[in-house]
Amino acid sequence: MFEAILLTVITASTPLVVAALGELVSQRSGVLNLGVEGMMIMGAVAAFATAQLTGSPYLGILGGIIGGGLFSLLFGFLTLTLVANQVATGLALTILGLGLSGQIGEAFVGMPGVRLQPLVIPVLSDIPFFGRVLFSQDLIFYMSVALVFGISWFLFKSRTGLKMRAIGDNHGSAHALGINVVRTRYLAVLFGGACAGLAGAQLSLVYTPQWVENMTAGRGWIALALVVFASWRPLRVLAGGYLFGAVGIGQLHAQLLAQSGGIAIPSQLLSALPYAATIVVLIIISHNRRTTLINTPASLGKPFVPDR
Amino acid sequence: MTFEGVEASPLLSVRGLSKLFGSFAACDAIDLDIGHGEIHALLGENGAGKSTLVKMLFGVLQPTAGTISWEGRPVVIPSPGEARRLGVGMVFQHFSLFEALTVAENIALSLDPRTPLAKIAEETATVSKAYGLPLDPSAHVADLSVGERQRIEIIRALLQNPKLIILDEPTSVLTPQEAERLFETLMRLKAEGRSVLYISHRLEEVQRICDRATVLRHGKVTGDCDPRKETPASLARMMVGTEVAEVQRADAGAFGDVLVEVAKVSVAPRTPFAVSLKDISLKVRAGEVLAIAGVAGNGQSELFDALSGEYPISDDDGIRLRGKPVGRLRINGRRLLGAGFVPEERHGHAAVSALSLSDNLLLARSRSDKKAFLAGGPLSILRRDAILSASRRICSIMDVRKSGDDPAAGSLSGGNLQKFIVGRELDRQPSVLVVNQPTWGVDAGAASRIRQALVDLAKAGSAVIVISQDLDEIFEIATTIAVISDGKLSDPYPAGELTLEQIGLLMGGIHERHSGVETAHAH
Numbered sequence: 103m104f105e106a107i108l109l110t111v112i113t114a115s116t117p118l119v120v121a122a123l124g125e126l127v128s129q130r131s132g133v134l135n136l137g138v139e140g141m142m143i144m145g146a147v148a149a150f151a152t153a154q155l156t157g158s159p160y161l162g163i164l165g166g167i168i169g170g171g172l173f174s175l176l177f178g179f180l181t182l183t184l185v186a187n188q189v190a191t192g193l194a195l196t197i198l199g200l201g202l203s204g205q206i207g208e209a210f211v212g213m214p215g216v217r218l219q220p221l222v223i224p225v226l227s228d229i230p231f232f233g234r235v236l237f238s239q240d241l242i243f244y245m246s247v248a249l250v251f252g253i254s255w256f257l258f259k260s261r262t263g264l265k266m267r268a269i270g271d272n273h274g275s276a277h278a279l280g281i282n283v284v285r286t287r288y289l290a291v292l293f294g295g296a297c298a299g300l301a302g303a304q305l306s307l308v309y310t311p312q313w314v315e316n317m318t319a320g321r322g323w324i325a326l327a328l329v330v331f332a333s334w335r336p337l338r339v340l341a342g343g344y345l346f347g348a349v350g351i352g353q354l355h356a357q358l359l360a361q362s363g364g365i366a367i368p369s370q371l372l373s374a375l376p377y378a379a380t381i382v383v384l385i386i387i388s389h390n391r392r393t394t395l396i397n398t399p400a401s402l403g404k405p406f407v408p409d410r
Numbered sequence: 411m412t413f414e415g416v417e418a419s420p421l422l423s424v425r426g427l428s429k430l431f432g433s434f435a436a437c438d439a440i441d442l443d444i445g446h447g448e449i450h451a452l453l454g455e456n457g458a459g460k461s462t463l464v465k466m467l468f469g470v471l472q473p474t475a476g477t478i479s480w481e482g483r484p485v486v487i488p489s490p491g492e493a494r495r496l497g498v499g500m501v502f503q504h505f506s507l508f509e510a511l512t513v514a515e516n517i518a519l520s521l522d523p524r525t526p527l528a529k530i531a532e533e534t535a536t537v538s539k540a541y542g543l544p545l546d547p548s549a550h551v552a553d554l555s556v557g558e559r560q561r562i563e564i565i566r567a568l569l570q571n572p573k574l575i576i577l578d579e580p581t582s583v584l585t586p587q588e589a590e591r592l593f594e595t596l597m598r599l600k601a602e603g604r605s606v607l608y609i610s611h612r613l614e615e616v617q618r619i620c621d622r623a624t625v626l627r628h629g630k631v632t633g634d635c636d637p638r639k640e641t642p643a644s645l646a647r648m649m650v651g652t653e654v655a656e657v658q659r660a661d662a663g664a665f666g667d668v669l670v671e672v673a674k675v676s677v678a679p680r681t682p683f684a685v686s687l688k689d690i691s692l693k694v695r696a697g698e699v700l701a702i703a704g705v706a707g708n709g710q711s712e713l714f715d716a717l718s719g720e721y722p723i724s725d726d727d728g729i730r731l732r733g734k735p736v737g738r739l740r741i742n743g744r745r746l747l748g749a750g751f752v753p754e755e756r757h758g759h760a761a762v763s764a765l766s767l768s769d770n771l772l773l774a775r776s777r778s779d780k781k782a783f784l785a786g787g788p789l790s791i792l793r794r795d796a797i798l799s800a801s802r803r804i805c806s807i808m809d810v811r812k813s814g815d816d817p818a819a820g821s822l823s824g825g826n827l828q829k830f831i832v833g834r835e836l837d838r839q840p841s842v843l844v845v846n847q848p849t850w851g852v853d854a855g856a857a858s859r860i861r862q863a864l865v866d867l868a869k870a871g872s873a874v875i876v877i878s879q880d881l882d883e884i885f886e887i888a889t890t891i892a893v894i895s896d897g898k899l900s901d902p903y904p905a906g907e908l909t910l911e912q913i914g915l916l917m918g919g920i921h922e923r924h925s926g927v928e929t930a931h932a933h
Contacts, residue, residue: 261523268508268519275506278470279520280491391681395552396510 107351108235112243113309115347117142117301120246121325122332122339123253124297129329130257131290132270134403136192137177138298139322140199145170145299147203150210150306150313159218163242163303170299171292173199178291182284185405196322204315215311218242242304247340249297254336266290270399273406283406298322327380331387333397342383349376419482420445421574421605422467427476429462436462438629439476444574449596449606451616451637453649454626455825455853460609463626464576467607468500469493494520499567499575507551507559514547517566530569538565541598542591555707557588564592575599576607581615586881586914588705593619612882613642613854625649650855657861657886665889666696668733669842669873670717675728675737677716685709685897687716692892692899694842694873699865700902701888702877705917709897710877711754714846717875718751719744731842745778750840752832754847754877756824760831763820767812768794768801770819771834778838800837808833809859825856832860836867843867846877861887881913893917 121138128135135141148169153162177195180186218240226237257263266286269276273283305317324346332338353372360367387394424442428435437459444450454460465471467478469487477484480496487493490500507516514531521530531547538545543561551559560580567575577596581589596606596619610616616623617637625633625648633648670693677687687709694700704710715721716729719741723729726737731747741751753759761770772783772792782800785791798816805812808829812822819827828849835843848864849857865887868874877894878884884891884905891908893900893916900916 261518264511264515264518268511268515271508271510272506275508276519278490278502278506280469280489280494281519396550398510400510 105231105235107355111344111348111351112235112239114351115344116243116246117304117309117321118325118328118346119340119343120242120249120304121298121301121322122328122343123246123249123336124294124301125325126329126332126334126336126339127253127257127266127297128290128294129402130270130334130399131266131287132273132399132401132404132406133181133287133291133294134188134192135174135177135181135195135291135294136189136326137174137195137199137322138294138325139318139320140196141170141173141177141295141298142199142302142305142322142325143203143316143318144173144199145302146306146317147207147210147302147313148299149303150215151206153216153307154210154213157216159216159307160241162216162307163218163300166299166303166306167296168299170302171296174291174295174298175288177295178288181405182287182291185407188403188405200316207313207315210313211315213313215306215313217311218307240304240308242300242308245300250336250340257336267399270401273401273404277406277408283408287406298325301325324376324380327384331380331383333387333393334399335397345383346376346379349379419479421448421481423479423482424467425477425479427463427466427478428474429459429466429471430474435629437466437473440626440629440631441634442624442631444605444607445622446605447600447603448621449600449608449619451620451623452607452609452626453613453616453623453633453645455649455855458626458649458853459629460626461578462629464500464578464607464609467493468498468576494570494572497571497573499570499572501560501563501567501575501577501580507562509550509552511551512547513545513549513551513554513562516551516562517547517569520566521569533569534565537568541565541568541595543595555705557706564595572604574605574607576609578609580608581610581612586910587918589615613637613645614882616645617642627651646854649853657858657865665698666871668693668695669731670694670875671730672717673728673730675716675723675725677712677721677723679712680715680721685712687712688897690716690897690899692875692902694875694890696841696871696873697868698890699868699874699876699888700890700892701884701905702875702892702894702899703881703884703913703917704877704879704894706879708895708917710846710879710894712897713894713899714751714753714844714877717844718749718753720751720753742777745775748841750835750838750843752835752843752845752848754850756827756831757820761819761827764818766816766818767805767810767822767830768797768816770830771801771804772797774834775838804830804833804837807837808863823853825852828852829856829859832863836863839870840867840872842873842875844875844877847879848876849878849880849883857883881910884913 121142125135125138145166149162149166152165153159177191180191181188220238220240223237227233257267265281269281269283269286277283302318306313310317328339328342328346331342353375357369357372420443422444424440427437427440429437440463452460462471466473467487469489469492478487479485485496487496514527514534517534518527518530534545534547538561543564545558545561545565551562580592599606608616608620620637623633623635623637623645624631625645627649637645672690672692675687675690679686685708690713692700716723719736719739722740723737726735728737730736731744731749734747736744736747757763762773776783783793783797785793801816810826810830810833812826822830832845832848845864848860852860861883864874864876876887888905890902891905891913892902893913895917
């Protein structure tokens with residue numbers, strides 16, 4: 103029973119972690135992309151369609167990454183090249199993504215999906231309990247873990263990561279140092295879109311292998327909150343992602359229990375739990391001012407126009 | 411200056427360099443030559459075009475016309491990276507540092523990306539020690555004082571092994587001893603054959619260490635001279651176009667009642683980066699100008715916050731204004747008792763850059779001058795005419811130069827905005843005025859105007875507290891001097907009885923060895 107719940111928690115948490123990691127990189131470079139939900143659903147529909155047409159879930163993953171990535175370039179073009187307002191553009195991206203994906207996905211409604219099968223790692227998967235929980239998972243789960251440590255290394259150990267953090271902290275000074283602010287931000291936005299697309303692919307290939315309109319169901323917004331919650335640090339995104347995933351699964355079980363026990367708890371109340379948890383955690387996090395000061399990208403959301 | 415005739419052409423030679431912003435010429439046909447191993451001063455008031463010129467030399471801005479030659483060859487400097495490759499290092503006045511990064515990370519950003527961070531940290535520690543500017547490479551910039559931040563900029567420039575270092579107002583945040591060490595550093599750079607472009611308002615400094623000086627006014631070169639053959643007055647005339655008025659100091663000794671009294675006030679740090687105030691006591695009498703000297707980050711802003719009531723203290727009797735306990739009163743309550751305050755940061759603290767001057771006037775005085783500026787009782791309707799005319803009055807009294815009748819505060823140069831902000835308080839004729847860094851980054855003409863206004867206020871019977879890092883300023887206007895160091899305030903001394911060296915020792919926190927001077931007031 104416990105193992106089964108843990109497995110569902112992992113499946114529910116992985117898309118949150120992946121999407122939040124992408125957004126973390128984007129925000130570390132100073133770009134606030136509120137379009138995570140939109141990029142995620144575009145990734146989901148692209149992945150589902152690719153897998154349907156080719157029969158390969160792995161090409162589906164690739165399709166999801168490309169779909170989310172391409173969609174983020176639209177955001178990049180609007181906010182970085184045309185210097186449009188990032189908040190408004192991000193919201194528009196989400197609305198556009200939800201609508202566009204519904205249109206594209208109409209042909210796929212009700213079709214049985216192609217499920218991404220777990221990759222059982224030999225030897226390690228024989229470890230009792232942990233083997234089944236951690237080493238008999240699908241590719242996207244392994245990618246999510248690799249991304250956490252990869253991004254952590256990239257941001258805090260590599261020179262390019264240092265430049266990215268510098269841009270996020272003070273884009274004017276970074277420009278004065280000769281760092282290409284706009285190009286770096288394009289790459290960060292693209293990476294964020296690709297991650298959101300990958301998270302979407304997980305939804306339509308692993309979590310519920312079918313296409314349902316609006317199937318992201320607000321996960322993009324939770325991923326956004328997760329970035330702040332984790333104070334822009336990848337390892338905390340991992341922890342936070344699993345906390346939110348667990349709360350989400352927990353409230354489902356609580357609903358079932360309540361129904362079977364005949365207790366009348368409004369389901370809306372329980373569904374709101376993850377969001378309530380978000381608010382509570384954000385309040386607690388924002389207490390430590392120094393951590394916030396050191397980690398918050400100071401130029402987040404500010405448009406950058408170099409003076410010539 | 412050449413070495414055995416090998417370097418026949420100057421290191422840097424600029425001809426007819428111009429920069430137009432629309433139709434406004436920030437730099438207009440500038441000629442400048444910097445020789446090898448020369449310390450070259452660039453003088454000029456704010457808005458004279460110094461920073462535009464320097465930005466063009468460093469590749470941040472592109473010139474509209476004119477040529478730049480480097481070691482005899484004409485060059486185009488499209489980016490700061492290219493400037494660094496040529497061998498130009500820059501120490502900005504407004505630090506281009508990343509607060510969220512460590513010292514070593516900040517330095518790494520401008521060096522060869524292949525150099526490992528550990529090696530940079532090591533070199534930073536070595537070079538900073540060697541040049542007398544100690545720094546901890548692993549400290550976060552957000553935790554450092556202004557003075558320490560400047561050291562990072564200097565070390566960063568030095569680590570790039572430049573042929574020309576541009577320093578923008580480098581000594582404004584240093585103690586006399588630290589400045590002395592910087593001069594030694596500069597002399598050493600000069601001996602190594604490097605050149606320095608030294609931007610400063612401090613004419614004494616320029617005369618002491620610079621070989622040549624180029625003076626700018628309104629974007630044009632108005633002087634090219636050997637500063638050692640000039641007098642401060644003649645240099646100032648080239649900068650300002652007219653003689654800078656010498657400040658007439660108030661008489662010491664003829665003081666009136668105690669208007670401000672602070673008794674044993676201690677304040678715990680409010681943020682992780684703040685300094686705690688320890689047992690601060692001071693008295694300022696009518697007619698007195700008390701200057702509080704000290705290196706940045708030693709509790710000046712915290713002391714200002716306590717005095718102004720921006721962050722009230724817990725002990726109501728700890729601060730008295732005209733005899734009334736005000737420790738727990740907030741800033742408007744203290745204003746209503748006749749006090750005025752000018753904080754350090756012009757933009758975002760003393761003034762909202764995006765708002766007009768009249769709006770900024772209203773923001774500061776809407777409570778204390780309610781009757782004059784607001785009508786309709788509880789409706790608080792703005793009396794635009796009254797506010798505008800007060801704003802115009804302040805501008806004309808303080809000689810604020812601006813474009814248009816009521817421009818945005820952000821469009822004024824630093825000196826002119828500061829004149830307005832000080833004038834805004836003086837206009838109320840406060841019986842107590844507390845000013846933090848009144849002339850930081852302000853040109854000579856405006857600085858002299860502001861200083862004279864402060865002295866005149868004291869002469870008229872007010873008590874003035876000036877918190878300043880500028881010792882020339884302190885000696886120019888103060889009747890009494892105290893020094894703040896690590897949140898502790900020294901005893902006050904009559905201005906005439908302190909020497910520069912003694913202040914320097916106090917700034918370093920050495921109180922005990924300093925028994926030679928008698929205290930000015932019996933406590």
